[in-house]
Amino acid sequence: MEQAYRKKFPLSSKDYKLYEEVGEGVSATVYRALCIPLNVIVAIKVLDLEKCNNDLDGIRREVQTMILIEHPNVLRAHCSFTAEHSLWVVMPYMAGGSCLGIMKSDHPEGLEETVIATLLREVLKALVYLHSQGHIHRDVKAGNILIDTNGAVKLADFGVSACMFDTGDRQRSRNTFVGTPCWMAPEVMQQLHGYDFKADIWSFGITALELAHGHAPFSKYPPMKVLLMTLQNAPPGLDYERDKRFSKSFKEMVAACLVKDPKKRPSSEKLLKHHFFKHAKSYDYLAKTILNGIPPLGERFKMLKAKEADFLVQNKDMYGDKEHLLSQVNAILSFNSLGFY
Template identity: 45%
Template sequence: MSGQPAKETEWPETADGYQQGAVIGHGAFAPVYKARVLVGPHKGEEVAIKVIDLEAFADSSMEEIRRELVTMRNCDHPNVIRYFVAIIVKHQLWLVMPLLAGGSCLSLLRATAPTGFKSVGALAYILLATARAMAYFHANKLLHRDLKAGNILLGADAAVQIADFGVSASLKEEKTRTTFVGTPCWMAPEVLEQSGGYNEKADVWSFGITAIELAQGEAPFQRFPPLKVMMMILQRDPPQLTGPDWDPDFADLVNSCLQKDPQRRPSMEQILQVHQKFFRKADPSQLVELLRRVPPLEQRGPTGLPEEVVMRPTVDKRPVGVSWDFGETTTAAPAGPGGYQTTGPDGRKVWSASPPDAAQAGARRQDSREGTGGINAGGTGPRKQQEGPPRHKGEDPLEDLSETEEIDDDGDVE
C-alpha cells in the first residue's frame, strides 16, 4: 500500500477550477459528472467528479465515506482506482477521479451484450486485471466484499480498475470478519451463514460469480428477490455456467472459485498461477472493439434488469460507489436472512424481524423484479459501535485525514 496521495496542488481545489458537464452515472445522493479541468498543469483534461451530498444521510455514515477515501488514496496499483483530490463545496464532497470513459462492465454489458461477453479474449483480459487487483488487495490484508461487474470500471483504452471500497475491511489483526455486507447474488455462503466468520476467500467466490455475470449477462439468481437468493445460495449446489460451449479453461476457473467450502477455493495468487492457460488468452483489442460500439456514457440508458440490493453494516443512507451506471436508485434491503422491510407512515423504510402483510410483500417482490439498475441500499447486521462524538452533517469528513491515517483492524479509520 502507498501512503502518498497524488499531490493535491496539481489539481484545482475549488469548484471554479472545473467545468462540470453531463451526468455519466447517477445513484442515491452521489451523481458522477464528466468535467473538464480549467486551470493548472492539467488544464483541458477530462475527469470524473463524484458529488456526495453530505447532508443526505446520517452522521454515522461518514465513517464509510472516510474508509472509501482512505482505501482509494492508499492503494497504488494500476487496476485499482484512486482519486486526484477531494474538496468540500458547501454541503457537498467532490471526489475528483480519472475519467474511465467506458463506464462499468455492467454498463457495457447492458449496452452491447445483454446475454454476456462471448469473446474469450475480452473475458480473460477483464478477469486477469480484476484478479491482479484483488490479489493486491489481499496481499495488503484487505477485503473488498462487494466485487461485481458494476464495480469494475473501464477506460476507453481498455484500462480496467476496481472501484467502490465503501464496505471494504481489514484483516491485519483478525483472520476473519463477521459483518453481514455485500450484494446477495455475489455473497459467499459463509458470509450468509453468519457462523464461523469469513476471510479473503469470500472475495474469491464473488470473483467466480462475477465471471459468470460477465459471460452470461447477469449473476445467478439475479431475477429472484434478495431473501430467496440468499436461501438458494445456502441450499443449492454452487452455480455453474449454463450451456455446453464454454471455453474449458474458463469453466475450470469458474468452478475452482465456486466451492462451497472456502478452504477448497484457491487464493487470488493461486488463481493467477494455476489458470495461466486461460489468462494467456487475454486480448485487450477485443475489449476495445466492444467499447467502440457503445455510445458515450451520458447517452446510455437503463434496462429492465432487477435492482441489486446491497447489504451494508448500517441502515443509514449513504452515497453509492463509483459504478457509473444509469438507473441507480435507493432500494431497501433485507435486514439479514430473517429480516423484513415495511414502509412507515412517512414513506421511510422500516426494518423488522416480522413479515409484512401480504400486500406489502407482493409489492416488495414486484419492486425487486422491475428495478432498472445497480443500487446501494442500507442493510443491517453486526456493526462496530462508533466511539467519540458524532460528526455533524456538513462537517468536513477530511479534516482529520492525515497521510499517516490507515484503516484499522475493524475496517474503520483510525
C-alpha cells in the same frame, strides 16, 4: 492518465465544471467533469451526506485509502472535499464505463470468452495486489469493473462505504447486509465465523458468470430467496450442455472459485496461474472489440434511464408501491445505474 496522479487537484467545487451525469445511486450522483486549473477530464461522485447514515469521518478515512492505493488495475481517488451538504470524490474518468453498462447497452446475453478472460485477468491482478496489502475488496462485480477508451481495466469502489457507492444491490459491512446479495459468499451471509479474502474469490466467480450470461445467477429473485438458494443449493456454474460455447478451462476456473468452503478456494495469486488466463489478450483487444462503435457513456446512461422510466410507467399498477416496483426494475432489467461508473 497516470501523470495526472502527480498533479495537485484542487479542493474546491468552484475549480470543477460538471458536465453530464454518467451514473447515480441511492445517495450519490456521478458526473463527467472538467478540473479547470489542470484542464483534465475527471469523474466526480457527489455524495448527499443527508441521505447517508455513515459518519463523515469514517467516509473520509475510506476515501483516503482510495487516494493512497497505487496499482494500475485499481481505481484511485485524486482527492475529496465537502461542498455544502455533499462530499465530492474526484477520480480518473474511465470513458468506457463499466462492464455492466457495456453489457446492458450492447451485450445483454453476455460477452465472448476471450473478452472475459482478458477482463478477469486484469481484475485478478487488482485482487492479488489488494490481498497482498491485507485488504478485502468486498464488492467485486461487473458494475465495479471499469474500462478506459484504450481498453485499460480498473477495479473500482475498493474500501469505500457501501452507502457511498452502492446502488442498492447490497449495502455491505462485515456484520450486516441489505438488498440482493447475488455476489455474496456463503460465509458472509452466515456471519458465523467472519470472512477473509477468499470471499472475494467467490464474488470473482459470480462475476465470471455475470460476464458470461449478462446477469448474475439468481438476479431475478428477491433477497431472501437469493440468500436461501446460495446457502442451500449447489453452487452455480457454467452448464456443460447449455454453455457449450465456453471452454472446459473456463468452466473449471469458475468451479474452483465457487466452492462453499472458503478454505478450498484458491488464493488470487494461485488463480492468476490458472490455464484459463492463457486465453487473455492485451487490454487494447478490449478497445477493438467491446468498445468499438459504442455510444459515449453519458448517452448510454441516458438511454437506460429512459428504459427504467418506461418500465416504471408501464408496471406501476402491477407492483403498487414504488419501492417494490424499483426492486422489480433491478431484478428484471438488472438496472444498476451507478454501475455505469
